Amino acid sequence: MEEKQEALENQSGEEQIKKGVRIIQALRGMKDILPADQKYWKLVFDKVVALASHYGFERYETPVLEEASLFNRSIGKDTDIVEKEMYIFEDLDGTKVALRPEATASLARAYIQHGLWNQPQPIKAWYWGPMFRHERPQSGRYRNFYQFGFEILGEAAPIADVIIILLAYNFYHELGVPVSIQINSIGCVECRAKYVEELTQYFRGQRSHLCEFCKKRLQRNPMRLLDCKEEQCQPVKQNAPQILDSLCDPCREHFMAVLEYLDELGLPYFLNHSLVRGLDYYTRTVFEIYAAGEEGASQAALGGGGRYDLLVSTLGGRPTPACGFAHGVERAASKIREAGRVLPLDEKKDVFIAQLGEQARRKAVVLFENCRKAGIKVAENFYKNGLRPQLEAADKLQVPYALIIGQKEVQDGTVIIRDMESGNQEIVDINKAVGEVKKKLFLS
Numbered sequence: 001m002e003e004k005q006e007a008l009e010n011q012s013g014e015e016q017i018k019k020g021v022r023i024i025q026a027l028r029g030m031k032d033i034l035p036a037d038q039k040y041w042k043l044v045f046d047k048v049v050a051l052a053s054h055y056g057f058e059r060y061e062t063p064v065l066e067e068a069s070l071f072n073r074s075i076g077k078d079t080d081i082v083e084k085e086m087y088i089f090e091d092l093d094g095t096k097v098a099l100r101p102e103a104t105a106s107l108a109r110a111y112i113q114h115g116l117w118n119q120p121q122p123i124k125a126w127y128w129g130p131m132f133r134h135e136r137p138q139s140g141r142y143r144n145f146y147q148f149g150f151e152i153l154g155e156a157a158p159i160a161d162v163i164i165i166l167l168a169y170n171f172y173h174e175l176g177v178p179v180s181i182q183i184n185s186i187g188c189v190e191c192r193a194k195y196v197e198e199l200t201q202y203f204r205g206q207r208s209h210l211c212e213f214c215k216k217r218l219q220r221n222p223m224r225l226l227d228c229k230e231e232q233c234q235p236v237k238q239n240a241p242q243i244l245d246s247l248c249d250p251c252r253e254h255f256m257a258v259l260e261y262l263d264e265l266g267l268p269y270f271l272n273h274s275l276v277r278g279l280d281y282y283t284r285t286v287f288e289i290y291a292a293g294e295e296g297a298s299q300a301a302l303g304g305g306g307r308y309d310l311l312v313s314t315l316g317g318r319p320t321p322a323c324g325f326a327h328g329v330e331r332a333a334s335k336i337r338e339a340g341r342v343l344p345l346d347e348k349k350d351v352f353i354a355q356l357g358e359q360a361r362r363k364a365v366v367l368f369e370n371c372r373k374a375g376i377k378v379a380e381n382f383y384k385n386g387l388r389p390q391l392e393a394a395d396k397l398q399v400p401y402a403l404i405i406g407q408k409e410v411q412d413g414t415v416i417i418r419d420m421e422s423g424n425q426e427i428v429d430i431n432k433a434v435g436e437v438k439k440k441l442f443l444s
């Protein structure tokens with residue numbers, strides 16, 4: 001049985017198809033991130049790390065798997081994510097667990113669990129990691145995708161909202177992707193309740209003009225109707241009452257202060273009274289970042305966030321004002337690629353080690369290690385035997401020197417140092433090769 005399995009595994013993919021063996025593919029909506037993409041992902045990651053460091057945010061990592069109730073209680077039962085997109089299953093001990101669909105709830109959980117309120121406030125956190133949503137896969141939407149985000153916990157002042165928006169904007173701006181900010185306030189529990197009543201009444205009067213989906217949502221989450229992208233709902237939406245007219249004084253003052261800061265900073269923002277965001281935990285400021293020119297497109301936001309003053313207390317912590325944002329890494333990487341961003345060159349190598357034959361390869365691998373430990377940036381191709389392809393590879397890498405070990409050099413205990421530009425070669429004792437190369441490279 002085992003032999004049969006081993007024989008199968010040794011067959012090439014083509015042979016397996018011919019013999020009718022099913023080739024396993026990644027799950028629908030989940031994708032491998034291969035080196036061609038990793039180059040852009042690295043740009044994204046490096047920018048995130050640089051921004052975190054400039055703005056004084058610290059990295060937090062939370063588990064991918066959480067108790068499912070964490071998300072039910074925070075994101076909200078009537079949201080798309082909780083209603084139909086969460087990967088939920090029973091753990092071996094019977095606990096209902098979920099693969100995280102986002103990380104803000106997990107961070108709020110960690111804030112409570114580790115008593116972070118005892119530390120000087122605010123807590124400025126950033127994260128990066130995989131998220132899972134069982135959505136219909138389509139361009140730019142996956143079931144396993146990555147997000148990074150910045151959160152400020154324990155600060156109520158508008159400046160915290162502004163720093164979060166600034167970070168979200170600067171990320172793209174500094175990577176050469178023109179973006180704009182869509183912003184709105186959805187008020188607090190009190191002023192929103194009054195607004196929702198007014199809105200419900202309005203939409204009820206327009207029920208016959210609404211799409212089927214909105215008719216259903218009207219009962220449970222009327223603010224989400226403002227988000228509807230269906231053609232037939234647009235005129236109804238346009239005449240809907242606007243939340244800004246219903247904000248209580250403190251919510252209005254907070255929002256005005258945020259906008260004044262944005263004006264002061266010269267950030268390009270647009271008031272969007274239909275912007276409500278999908279999750280229950282938001283209060284007051286909400287915003288989304290769009291690539292310039294894509295503002296109206298459905299599900300095109302590059303990222304978004306806002307204030308969530310009630311999240312920590314909803315999860316059993318003390319009242320903790322907070323705000324944050326999340327950007328999708330896949331979207332960021334593809335936008336950066338589209339913007340024609342020139343990738344940084346790979347690290348330049350100092351020397352290439354070429355070898356001829358098995359005996360030489362043994363010496364070469366030791367020399368490779370010795371060079372590396374001595375701080376020399378060294379390249380190799382231990383998988384080729386001929387000298388020509390190896391020297392061609394060395395040429396391509398534009399290394400100044402190649403170290404060549406053939407059978408004669410193995411016998412003599414020497415190595416050839418070849419100046420790649422002039423073609424001049426010298427023979428040195430293999431034990432002195434590292435020192436010689438360092439001298440040539442002016443390495444101390």
Ligand code: AMP
Pocket residue numbers: 102133135140141142143145146147278300301302303304305326327328329330331
């Ligand atoms: P959200 O947490 O829904 O506000 O999403 C924030 C950002 O994460 C979005 O603007 C996207 O860039 C990204 N994102 C959300 N869902 C997905 C998904 N299914 N696939 C890829 N990226 C996503």
